[in-house]
Amino acid sequence: MIFQFGNILRLRCKRFLRFLYFLGIFRLLVVFGLTMLLLSVIYVLISTEKNVYLIASLQLLVCLMIHIKRKDKNFLRIHISPFKISCLIEYLVISLPLIICLLIHGRWLVLLYMAVGILFIPTINLTIRIRRKSFNTSMQKLIPSDLYEWKAGVRKNLFILLAVYGLGICLVCFTVAIPVAIFITGLVVADFFIPGESWPMLLSFEKAPEKMLLYKIRRHFLLYAICNLPLIVLFILFHQDLWYIPFIEFLSLSSIHIYMITVKFACFRIDGNNHVNYALYLTGIFIGLIPVTTPFLLLISVYFFQKACTNLKPLLYDYN
């Protein structure tokens, strides 16, 4: 058993070192700095009685999530015996910084709480499997097939979209109802552009990069405008003096969507599953939500549009 575990441990160390190597010196320094910052914050926080249990519980929750979500359970069960002890050692290693902090502060009771928790986690035999349902409402049929982001997004967020949209309409007499509905649905729609497509899906357009991107933006803008039109009309009917609010919102959110589309294709890779860069996504949302900086977001989108065209050129050059 010790031999087997030693091999696994060696593999884990190699993977960790490889990860550090691929990070590069600059990112490594940033990660190191952030880790140190986080550890110092934890060190300060556990000095008060109020926070110490919360932090210990959070640490246990992290270990629990790792245990539930880890994909190597079967591999370890087959090759390592006993499997639970190897898990226990791993969770102890993960919790080591916190344990050291607790030892320094002399929090013996919390240490005992942590020990019990870490001992208990490997015994849990639970795997979360979310069964996705195929929502095939007539709404999907109304969406054109080339707007697959909308088809998938509406299916994924159907209930939240319907609830927010419905509440917005029902509570139209309240000034904030419709702007809030436009805001939430706009953010949900922005989320449609996070998953990326495979290259055969892009080829199905049979268009050059510029034309394909403009086509996608135009089609999205049109559908988004159609969806928002009832909300905007209702708001103007009930609150004529504030007519400009939904328009500003609509334009801000549309800018975010255009930014998302261009960023997605600027980061597109042929060889795999594509997802938009979350850092760029969040930056875009923050810039787009401040009305003063919205034009700036459109300028960045122009830059990403150029970048996306260059990025897609090797794939779509035949359609020029």
Place this chain on the structure above:
Amino acid sequence: MITIKEFTVGYQKGFNVIESLNLTINDNTINGIAGRNGSGKTTFFNAVFGLIKKEKGEVLLNGQKLTKKEIAYLPAENYFYSFITGREYLSLFDDYEIDKWGCLFKLPLDVIVDDYSTGMKKKLALLSVVKQNKQIIMLDEPFNGLDIESCHILKLVLLRLKEAGKTIILSSHIMESLTNICDYIHYLESGKVKFSRNKNQFNELEKDLFSMIESENTDIIKKLIDY
């Protein structure tokens, strides 16, 4: 006719996976690409299709540069979009007779692709390629992950496509899959076509290949097992 001349592809400078490959592929034929793991089959497909930049050489279709417009390509690994159904995926390429195609391969078209098994995903990708109605069809390992019934249906589909005037290039690790349907088999080794054989020479090809493998490896296997 597809003419591939002096085709060279590499990922790193000084190391070419495909080296000055020359090959002629006749119209209305099914051509198998065989070879060991790492012999450059997938690279060959990716480069002919234009997913990888070639170092030198050219690929011509009847004397004109071959473009993606004329090719439907099934890569070895397939990625799909989350939360869309098989029907929605296929309708991106062509709306015509989706249900009948789905029935043929027994695909639940109204289920989201994320819930498909590996084999189902392969079938969906195959259907999308067939439905593109392109002159040249390139299939990298199309039989991988398919059940016996689907393998046979695919063979029938490919033979019918050939009759309809399409040119098909496919690769497989299973020699039998190739000898059953191909008109020509081209054997790749170290990024070059080592030899090409037509239908009449397939028996010979299998014998030659297996005797080559046996002569290269029997002693090694004996030593390893006896140790």
